[in-house]
Amino acid sequence: MSTNAIGELGDELMIIDKSLIASIRWNKELGRKLKILRGTESMQSLAKRAGCAYQLIQHLERGEYPESSPRNSAPTVSTEKLEGICQALSIKIEDFLGCPLVKLPQKIQNIA
């Protein structure tokens, strides 16, 4: 599966109201990015600041659930939790995902 990271755009991009996205399908590349951004901070410390369980950070960095898990091997993460993690990492969720954000000027909103 392709990601939206620069140079690896999928072939179908959707322009969607950010608030409509409830969860993101994770992949190993996003996991690697998360690990790099975490740097030397412990998973526990980041999880505490992000308001999630450190096991979530662990699963996400691995990019897959452990083989023992009954769940599908492709993890998903709620945008709410991902927003928390991104906030703790001082990065916007759209920048983390490599997804451009289009902000409509107020005037255009009013016309539309």
Next chain:
Amino acid sequence: MSTNAIGELGDELMIIDKSLIASIRWNKELGRKLKILRGTESMQSLAKRAGCAYQLIQHLERGEYPESSPRNSAPTVSTEKLEGICQALSIKIEDFLGCPLVKLPQKIQNIA
């Protein structure tokens, strides 16, 4: 919460790889749209064709979980299940959500 239906664009639109969206945050307006598209077909019949439980159709058309549910009142639906429902209704998921889909030409994909 705003939806992407024409004339009701949110103020933050994300351009995201369709395959990265795992689930959609539902709302009453989407529920009304689903009900209209279902028309006179029974929920059971649509659910069978869509490969989901008829209770899902029921919850989605209502736009919220019943008060007795322990879950949050804003339902979410996996894009996989929503794709099934949309397929059964002969509508593309992006058209149902009112989200424009950008398809990159193959050449540009290769350059990028």
